[in-house]
Amino acid sequence: MTRVIGKRGDSKLGGDSNSTIYNVPTTKGKNLIFFGNYEWRKKETINNDQIQVWGCPKKTCPARAHAPIGDVVHLVVKTDHNHLPSRTKHIVRERKEQLKQQARENTVLPPRELISASREQLTDEQLISMPSYSSSKRTIERQRIVPERLQVDVQNPLEIVLGFLMDF
Numbered sequence: 001m002t003r004v005i006g007k008r009g010d011s012k013l014g015g016d017s018n019s020t021i022y023n024v025p026t027t028k029g030k031n032l033i034f035f036g037n038y039e040w041r042k043k044e045t046i047n048n049d050q051i052q053v054w055g056c057p058k059k060t061c062p063a064r065a066h067a068p069i070g071d072v073v074h075l076v077v078k079t080d081h082n083h084l085p086s087r088t089k090h091i092v093r094e095r096k097e098q099l100k101q102q103a104r105e106n107t108v109l110p111p112r113e114l115i116s117a118s119r120e121q122l123t124d125e126q127l128i129s130m131p132s133y134s135s136s137k138r139t140i141e142r143q144r145i146v147p148e149r150l151q152v153d154v155q156n157p158l159e160i161v162l163g164f165l166m167d168f
């Protein structure tokens with residue numbers, strides 16, 4: 001599971017207020033973090049293995065950040081990325097809206113299926129920006145409140161009739 005490593009101490013990196021550092025589990029190992037809308041991968045160590053150098057997964061990007069070994073929270077960006085951040089925020093917003101719409105249109109489908117459909121074909125960094133499973137489930141339930149209430153209203157007169165008949 002993706003987990004939050006911590007908040008970055010250094011605030012010199014402008015452009016994004018999101019200073020949370022995430023660890024991103026990957027199939028190839030745990031050497032990927034996500035910070036400020038960019039992915040960072042472990043590169044070489046320098047200063048007699050005192051400093052871990054982090055770089056961009058994009059080969060053409062010169063971005064570099066330094067952090068003491070085992071202390072990624074004190075990441076300091078040395079060279080910026082030469083490209084825009086990912087479209088993650090936009091895509092995540094889009095998927096949330098889709099989930100709401102699906103919840104209203106398919107009122108009998110289990111939340112589990114709607115949620116897994118809303119997460120299909122997302123990248124690691126998009127997935128960690130998606131709402132948690134339980135929060136998505138609450139979203140679905142909220143969207144379905146209206147039809148449920150209508151059903152209850154329809155059932156109520158019947159229950160009154162039944163209750164009346166049972167009295168005899």
Ligand SMILES: [Zn+2]
Pocket residue numbers: 038056057058061062063081082083
């Ligand atoms: Zn980059």
